[in-house]
Amino acid sequence: xxxxxxxxxxxxxxxxxxxxxxxxxxxxxxxxxxxxxxxxxxxxxxxxxxxxxxxxxxxxxxxxxxxxxxxxxxxxxxxxxxxxxxxxxxxxxxxxxxxxxxxxxxxxxxxxxxxxxxxxxxxxxxxxxxxxxxxxxxxxxxxxxxxxxxxxxxxxxxxxxxxxxxxxxxxxxxxxxxxxxxxxxxxxxxxxxxxxxxxxxxxxxxxxxxxxxxxxxxxxxxxxxxxxxxxxxxxxxxxxxxxxxxxxxxxxxxxxxxxxxxxxxxxxxxxxxxxxxxxxxxxxxxxxxxxxxxxxxxxxxxxxxxxxxxxxxxxxxxxxxxxxxxxxxxxxxxxxxxxxxxxxxxxxxxxxxxxxxxxxxxxxxxxxxxxxxxxxxxxxxxxxxxxxxxxxxxxxxxxxx
Amino acid sequence: xxxxxxxxxxxxxxxxxxxxxxxxxxxxxxxxxxxxxxxxxxxxxxxxxxxxxxxxxxxxxxxxxxxxxxxxxxxxxxxxxxxxxx
Amino acid sequence: xxxxxxxxxxxxxxxxxxxxxxxxxxxxxxxxxxxxxxxxxxxxxxxxxxxxxxxxxxxxxxxxxxxxxxxxxxxxxxxxxxxxxxxxxxxxxxxxxxxxxxxxxxxxxxxxxxxxxxxxxxxxxxxxxxxxxxxxxxxxxxxxxxxxxxxxxxxxxxxxxxxxxxxxxxxxxxxxxxxxxxxxxxxxxxxxxxxxxxxxxxxxxxxxxxxxxxxxxxxxxxxxxxxxxxxxxxxxxxxxxxxxxxxxxxxxxxxxxxxxxxxxxxxxxxxxxxxxxxxxxxxxxxxxxxxxxxxxxxxxxxxxxxxxxxxx
Numbered sequence: 001x002x003x004x005x006x007x008x009x010x011x012x013x014x015x016x017x018x019x020x021x022x023x024x025x026x027x028x029x030x031x032x033x034x035x036x037x038x039x040x041x042x043x044x045x046x047x048x049x050x051x052x053x054x055x056x057x058x059x060x061x062x063x064x065x066x067x068x069x070x071x072x073x074x075x076x077x078x079x080x081x082x083x084x085x086x087x088x089x090x091x092x093x094x095x096x097x098x099x100x101x102x103x104x105x106x107x108x109x110x111x112x113x114x115x116x117x118x119x120x121x122x123x124x125x126x127x128x129x130x131x132x133x134x135x136x137x138x139x140x141x142x143x144x145x146x147x148x149x150x151x152x153x154x155x156x157x158x159x160x161x162x163x164x165x166x167x168x169x170x171x172x173x174x175x176x177x178x179x180x181x182x183x184x185x186x187x188x189x190x191x192x193x194x195x196x197x198x199x200x201x202x203x204x205x206x207x208x209x210x211x212x213x214x215x216x217x218x219x220x221x222x223x224x225x226x227x228x229x230x231x232x233x234x235x236x237x238x239x240x241x242x243x244x245x246x247x248x249x250x251x252x253x254x255x256x257x258x259x260x261x262x263x264x265x266x267x268x269x270x271x272x273x274x275x276x277x278x279x280x281x282x283x284x285x286x287x288x289x290x291x292x293x294x295x296x297x298x299x300x301x302x303x304x305x306x307x308x309x310x311x312x313x314x315x316x317x318x319x320x321x322x323x324x325x326x327x328x329x330x331x332x333x334x335x336x337x338x339x340x341x342x343x344x345x346x347x348x349x350x351x352x353x354x355x356x357x358x359x360x361x362x363x364x365x366x367x368x369x370x371x372x373x374x375x376x377x378x379x380x381x382x383x384x385x386x387x388x389x390x391x392x393x394x395x396x397x398x399x400x401x
Numbered sequence: 402x403x404x405x406x407x408x409x410x411x412x413x414x415x416x417x418x419x420x421x422x423x424x425x426x427x428x429x430x431x432x433x434x435x436x437x438x439x440x441x442x443x444x445x446x447x448x449x450x451x452x453x454x455x456x457x458x459x460x461x462x463x464x465x466x467x468x469x470x471x472x473x474x475x476x477x478x479x480x481x482x483x484x485x486x487x
Numbered sequence: 488x489x490x491x492x493x494x495x496x497x498x499x500x501x502x503x504x505x506x507x508x509x510x511x512x513x514x515x516x517x518x519x520x521x522x523x524x525x526x527x528x529x530x531x532x533x534x535x536x537x538x539x540x541x542x543x544x545x546x547x548x549x550x551x552x553x554x555x556x557x558x559x560x561x562x563x564x565x566x567x568x569x570x571x572x573x574x575x576x577x578x579x580x581x582x583x584x585x586x587x588x589x590x591x592x593x594x595x596x597x598x599x600x601x602x603x604x605x606x607x608x609x610x611x612x613x614x615x616x617x618x619x620x621x622x623x624x625x626x627x628x629x630x631x632x633x634x635x636x637x638x639x640x641x642x643x644x645x646x647x648x649x650x651x652x653x654x655x656x657x658x659x660x661x662x663x664x665x666x667x668x669x670x671x672x673x674x675x676x677x678x679x680x681x682x683x684x685x686x687x688x689x690x691x692x693x694x695x696x697x698x699x700x701x702x703x704x705x706x707x708x709x710x711x712x713x714x715x716x717x718x719x720x721x722x723x724x725x726x727x728x729x730x731x732x733x734x735x736x737x738x739x740x741x742x743x744x745x746x747x748x749x750x751x752x753x754x755x756x757x758x759x760x761x762x763x764x765x766x767x768x769x770x771x772x773x774x775x776x777x778x779x780x781x782x783x784x785x786x787x788x789x790x791x792x793x794x795x796x797x798x799x
Contacts, residue, residue, distance in 0.1 A: 417544025418508030
């Protein structure tokens with residue numbers, strides 16, 4: 001294990017280099033580009049274990065990695081924003097075809113108008129493609145998530161998208177710890193697919209299907225996507241055991257008053273609370289839910305609100321698909337209030353995607369949880385703690401009316 | 402532990418498009434006396450239903466397109482309406 | 488190396504399993520039979536939405552006895568590159584046993600000239616290791632015969648009911664200008680020429696492009712039995728030219744060469760057009776004679792250009 005201080009994109013590239021990847025295809029887009037450039041440097045230095053291919057569009061990137069994955073290869077790519085949108089057709093194809101591609105999406109706003117900075121509109125608009133979606137709130141989570149993603153993707157044969165905020169994480173220099181190659185290799189042995197696109201295995205992949213046949217495949221994918229939850233939990237547990245590094249859970253709670261530093265960005269090492277340990281005994285009355293890097297500011301806001309007499313705790317969603325509904329409900333005491341701040345807009349609805357998910361997840365919880373939320377930080381708008389507190393206080397009033 | 406194959410796969414079989422011989426309104430009939438064995442019918446047949454060795458025709462799948470009769474240089478294949486005798 | 492294309496010497500191997508979903512007289516399975524014989528069983532096929540996909544039959548059955556990846560419409564160039572590159576790595580790592588199967592695309596004119604153009608062009612530029620076959624039936628036949636970039640001037644389609652007012656692109660020449668190791672045109676009416684070109688391409692590494700002229704009965708409106716004859720007429724009139732280029736050196740093949748050199752008179756273009764219902768509108772047009780003369784001039788110029796290029 002060694003400690004690095006580098007950008008989030010470097011953390012990503014270092015992990016990809018160590019993950020025994022067979023095939024990488026890329027196309028430049030800000031703020032992902034420096035991942036592609038780093039990987040090109042590794043390829044030029046002969047340090048990559050696989051082929052590095054520069055193609056002519058993101059549609060072709062996903063077409064190339066999905067097809068490469070069909071031969072049994074472990075594949076990687078990275079994109080952002082418009083690039084992710086341009087891949088949309090092949091995202092459905094990769095998931096429907098049960099091709100376990102792992103992709104990093106460095107979150108960025110979508111046009112029009114053009115904007116280079118972070119929000120989650122790109123990735124939440126890919127929600128129903130069948131991909132699993134992870135969100136990272138620190139450089140450490142970026143590094144660790146690469147290995148977790150391959151573990152889960154290859155076991156479930158479902159592709160995984162790892163998301164983190166453009167510039168805020170992709171270009172900021174922060175410390176993280178890397179792993180020894182032997183540890184990585186023992187966690188992540190070579191992919192062993194049951195079928196490969198190759199004459200030895202044969203078969204016509206993705207032929208035209210009748211309704212019954214098609215529905216069976218798609219329902220199976222939907223079911224398996226849900227069944228990925230325990231697999232993700234097990235992958236996290238195994239990773240913790242192997243590395244001795246505490247991992248945030250599917251939904252991670254900071255302690256009341258936001259002192260636990262569950263994001264890994266505000267409070268150093270301590271990531272003690274997991275969803276199994278908090279919940280009932282936590283005495284916070286107000287919970288602040290978000291995804292991505294703003295979890296750090298939410299921690300600080302929770303601490304400040306607690307000081308101001310509103311016992312609050314931050315919750316950071318790490319896994320957006322499959323949505324950890326029961327885990328979220330377990331974290332919330334009966335009668336508590338949940339404030340959801342989204343870095344995306346749910347057009348034609350209030351707030352953003354996470355607010356809708358949380359409402360839906362808690363509707364039948366029987367815990368009488370009051371929920372409100374709104375969209376903030378769109379197009380990378382700054383989220384100072386003072387602004388968050390103001391918005392949270394406004395939303396708390398909404399829940400009372 | 403053998404993993405289950407989850408990918409949407411199909412296997413090669415005769416008749417993937419159905420019993421395509423039923424599409425036919427005319428059938429090719431070979432006159433073995435006239436046949437010189439040039440193999441043009443064999444290579445042009447889109448369905449691969451003409452045997453290379455003896456030009457026997459698999460009527461279960463022959464769609465009756467008539468390409469073999471049209472391309473036979475010695476007129477050894479006649480197209481006969483289904484239901485009529487050769 | 489000499490390749491025997493005698494019918495008696497061609498391999499028995501059949502890629503096509505009889506009883507396909509293709510229309511009677513369809514040139515796609517005809518062409519794929521030749522591809523299967525020339526490449527053998529150690530191959531991987533990539534397809535994009537097309538008649539060739541609509542012909543497979545329904546899951547869980549397939550008429551193709553070769554591993555197939557059916558990808559999305561614009562994906563052929565990149566997906567074949569992905570398969571080829573991933574195989575190289577896994578064979579080098581010893582994860583998959585070699586030798587490397589031949590990776591090839593079987594894609595129509597829509598997936599080559601139009602929606603797939605960018606990906607095919609990029610793969611050619613990168614010199615990715617696979618063969619791209621374009622089976623050109625000069626329209627989106629699968630979706631009911633709409634015009635494509637390969638539809639010729641005056642041909643009626645369901646989106647050009649009065650006849651197409653523009654000509655087609657010169658896709659094979661565009662590919663030649665990407666400077667790959669091998670580019671060839673072929674015709675369904677000349678299976679031995681097609682076979683020889685595939686066999687030659689098989690032994691070349693890098694990007695290879697072969698375009699097969701593939702007359703479509705339902706699309707062009709002629710009887711199923713005429714697929715080969717129409718293809719032959721296209722070549723004999725010069726409307727479709729047979730040539731190949733190895734490392735940029737272009738050779739015109741018989742019988743196109745004899746037309747280009749003026750040693751053979753081209754067959755009547757009007758005869759070729761009038762047997763195809765898609766030109767029925769042109770045939771009734773008062774300006775028919777002039778229009779056909781303009782088309783013939785276009786063919787003449789194209790052959791002259793090919794001849795000049797072959798002498799470079």
